[in-house]
Amino acid sequence: MNIDCPVPYSEDDVVQLGHGAGGRLTAELLDRLVLPALGRRPDGPLEDAALLPGGGELVVSTDSFVVSPLTFPGGDIGSLAVHGTVNDLAMRGALPLALTLAVIAEEGLPLAELRSVLDSAGKAAQQADVPVITGDTKVVGRGAADRLFLNTTGIGRRVPGLAPSSARARAGDAVLLSGPIGLHGTAVLSTREGLGFETDIASDTRPLHRLVRALAPFGDAVHSLRDPTRGGLAASLNEIARDAGVGVEIAESALPVPSAVAAACDLLGLDPLIVANEGCFVAFVAPDIADAALLALRAHPEGAQAVRIGHCTTAHAARVELRTLLGARRVVDMPSGEQLPRIC
Amino acid sequence: MKYLDEYRDPALGRELLGRLARTASRPWRIMEVCGGQTHTLVRQGIDELLPAGIRMIHGPGCPVCVTPLETLDRAMAVAARPGVTFTSFGDMLRVPGSTTDLLALRARGADVRVVYSPMEAVRIAEENPDREVVFLAVGFETTAPANAMTVLHAARLGLANFSLLVSHVLVPPAMTALLEDPDCEVEAFLAAGHVCAVMGWREYEPIAERYQVPVVVTGFEPLDLLEGILMAVVQLEEGRYDVENQYARAVRRRGNDEAQLALARVFRVTDRAWRGIGTLPAGGLELAPEYAAFDAVRRFEVGAQHSVEDPDCIAGAILTGARLPTDCRAYGIRCTPRTPLGAPMVSSEGTCAAFHAAGRTGSTP
Ligand code: SF4
Numbered sequence: 001m002n003i004d005c006p007v008p009y010s011e012d013d014v015v016q017l018g019h020g021a022g023g024r025l026t027a028e029l030l031d032r033l034v035l036p037a038l039g040r041r042p043d044g045p046l047e048d049a050a051l052l053p054g055g056g057e058l059v060v061s062t063d064s065f066v067v068s069p070l071t072f073p074g075g076d077i078g079s080l081a082v083h084g085t086v087n088d089l090a091m092r093g094a095l096p097l098a099l100t101l102a103v104i105a106e107e108g109l110p111l112a113e114l115r116s117v118l119d120s121a122g123k124a125a126q127q128a129d130v131p132v133i134t135g136d137t138k139v140v141g142r143g144a145a146d147r148l149f150l151n152t153t154g155i156g157r158r159v160p161g162l163a164p165s166s167a168r169a170r171a172g173d174a175v176l177l178s179g180p181i182g183l184h185g186t187a188v189l190s191t192r193e194g195l196g197f198e199t200d201i202a203s204d205t206r207p208l209h210r211l212v213r214a215l216a217p218f219g220d221a222v223h224s225l226r227d228p229t230r231g232g233l234a235a236s237l238n239e240i241a242r243d244a245g246v247g248v249e250i251a252e253s254a255l256p257v258p259s260a261v262a263a264a265c266d267l268l269g270l271d272p273l274i275v276a277n278e279g280c281f282v283a284f285v286a287p288d289i290a291d292a293a294l295l296a297l298r299a300h301p302e303g304a305q306a307v308r309i310g311h312c313t314t315a316h317a318a319r320v321e322l323r324t325l326l327g328a329r330r331v332v333d334m335p336s337g338e339q340l341p342r343i344c
Numbered sequence: 345m346k347y348l349d350e351y352r353d354p355a356l357g358r359e360l361l362g363r364l365a366r367t368a369s370r371p372w373r374i375m376e377v378c379g380g381q382t383h384t385l386v387r388q389g390i391d392e393l394l395p396a397g398i399r400m401i402h403g404p405g406c407p408v409c410v411t412p413l414e415t416l417d418r419a420m421a422v423a424a425r426p427g428v429t430f431t432s433f434g435d436m437l438r439v440p441g442s443t444t445d446l447l448a449l450r451a452r453g454a455d456v457r458v459v460y461s462p463m464e465a466v467r468i469a470e471e472n473p474d475r476e477v478v479f480l481a482v483g484f485e486t487t488a489p490a491n492a493m494t495v496l497h498a499a500r501l502g503l504a505n506f507s508l509l510v511s512h513v514l515v516p517p518a519m520t521a522l523l524e525d526p527d528c529e530v531e532a533f534l535a536a537g538h539v540c541a542v543m544g545w546r547e548y549e550p551i552a553e554r555y556q557v558p559v560v561v562t563g564f565e566p567l568d569l570l571e572g573i574l575m576a577v578v579q580l581e582e583g584r585y586d587v588e589n590q591y592a593r594a595v596r597r598r599g600n601d602e603a604q605l606a607l608a609r610v611f612r613v614t615d616r617a618w619r620g621i622g623t624l625p626a627g628g629l630e631l632a633p634e635y636a637a638f639d640a641v642r643r644f645e646v647g648a649q650h651s652v653e654d655p656d657c658i659a660g661a662i663l664t665g666a667r668l669p670t671d672c673r674a675y676g677i678r679c680t681p682r683t684p685l686g687a688p689m690v691s692s693e694g695t696c697a698a699f700h701a702a703g704r705t706g707s708t709p
Contacts, residue, residue, distance in 0.1 A: 325357065331703020336680075
């Protein structure tokens with residue numbers, strides 16, 4: 001369904017918000033502009049973090065954070081910037097060795113606010129057991145940025161035995177999910193004015209590397225890991241299905257959608273499958289270790305609600321299908337563009 | 345707020361499907377009027393689980409889809425003006441006009457903002473007295489009362505920099521128009537629960553009587569729809585044509601008095617073009633003369649537009665249920681959610697988008 005030649009909109013020659021939403025538009029931008037410009041082929045798997053060339057088991061990842069507002073229920077831009085990069089490393093089976101932190105602040109940002117989010121970043125790094133070893137601070141004039149942007153880069157080392165990659169999922173794999181979905185996106189949204197809903201939803205932002213380490217005993221049987229941030233679970237599953245060339249089948253009845261998230265999504269017309277998360281991951285593991293892996297995840301507080309949501313199949317390769325509550329099937333498509341801007 | 349698990353229970357769903365299969369003695373064609381219902385039907389695959397012979401015809405009830413291209417072109421013309429802050433529900437932003445869409449205008453510097461409630465637009469107007477704030481007021485009887493209230497509120501505040509670009513539509517005239525069409529295949533209607541929560545169902549009684557067609561006021565959850573379909577089939581089998589209410593937890597016969605009062609004060613009924621269907625007599629709402637000062641069309645003099653539809657788009661036939669998206673030669677090829685040619689592909693409630701999101705292809709029944 002995606003072999004269309006895009007209609008040549010003349011308006012398309014500027015960057016749109018949807019290009020940053022983690023869905024189909026983002027993929028297009030990467031494939032057609034970013035990767036070719038950097039001399040990379042556009043068809044390899046795109047992972048959350050890369051193996052350092054010549055670096056043995058060293059993994060690198062970088063991420064910028066532009067969430068608005070800076071503070072939201074359950075976290076803030078500081079803790080998010082640490083967790084985001086720690087988690088991207090973890091999705092390649094790596095534990096963080098060190099982080100860098102770069103600040104871009106807008107003229108006029110109260111110092112108290114800067115201190116509060118940096119304190120929070122410091123605390124998050126400490127809790128994740130990773131030092132922040134270097135950084136950078138830039139200030140731009142009023143209007144040249146929106147209050148505060150952060151960038152973190154992380155270096156990690158892979159846990160011996162773990163070598164997950166989005167290209168390694170294979171037919172028969174069990175698909176596990178480490179926790180409930182939809183919390184982060186709806187928590188940030190609930191802080192925006194005038195949305196007409198109040199909830200006690202808090203972001204799930206948290207480091208996931210310890211939970212990944214819990215999978216170390218299963219070594220090579222852990223095929224793929226992905227944390228469904230922008231674009232939500234729908235994007236993550238589609239990326240793995242595409243990179244690995246497998247079909248993914250999930251059951252709607254197995255999806256852990258907290259009732260407050262479901263209610264907020266109903267109200268706003270959103271699909272919980274495409275809402276961003278910051279504290280859970282999907283794991284594609286060999287079927288014979290699936291039950292043991294689930295138990296291992298559940299033994300940790302951040303994985304207490306881990307569930308099995310589906311499996312991989314040779315049918316419908318590179319596509320994700322969902323069995324609805326009533327037993328019908330539908331395709332879960334890659335989200336197309338802008339859903340909720342500035343949530344991470 | 346409680347999540348409506350009880351309206352999504354698979355066991356109850358199977359039971360309702362079983363009862364449907366036992367009740368239906370022959371094929372029946374039922375139209376769900378509302379796009380939200382289309383969305384649930386397709387997302388849950390309910391239309392494919394129905395007993396053979398019971399066919400759902402997807403109706404014209406997606407507010408984004410029926411908004412005329414001319415209104416969209418007016419919206420672009422207003423939004424492109426310097427000094428204008430243009431506000432709208434998110435769905436409308438991606439709908440292509442004749443030459444551009446609001447997102448593209450925004451990327452080029454226009455001040456276009458997504459709001460989740462029209463009151464937010466009033467607040468923006470209050471806080472930015474030097475900006476002209478315009479809200480795109482589209483949709484059915486469901487969104488109209490809130491928009492009416494914003495006008496009353498803005499009038500009370502004496503806001504001179506707030507206006508509405510109005511293209512409201514009304515459901516009963518559209519049902520009548522469909523039934524008047526000699527090719528109409530619809531044998532029963534599921535009326536949209538949220539429209540009836542505002543308007544009640546008195547308006548549907550003369551329609552049911554005159555055209556001898558059962559109407560069941562129905563909710564949006566999977567089990568609501570299954571129950572609504574079952575109630576319609578029972579009526580059809582028994583030869584009855586009553587207005588019945590499946591959605592009793594939210595709807596009463598007379599509707600919501602307060603909302604109706606606000607509507608009556610701020611708007612008046614007018615002939616209205618429905619995209620793909622044509623102009624329906626008394627088919628929509630416009631601002632009443634007392635509130636003409638809040639009319640963006642007048643304020644910005646954007647009445648006349650040269651709007652041209654894409655020649656391949658069969659949105660009209662889709663909206664009336666005459667054709668399926670998979671019948672459209674552009675579906676999934678030139679027309680995708682990423683590059684929509686017509687409104688039914690843009691709105692998540694649009695039939696084309698619902699089909700595309702569910703991965704339906706031509707081979708799917
Ligand atoms: S698929 Fe696209 S072009 Fe075809 S009818 Fe639907 S909106 Fe129009």
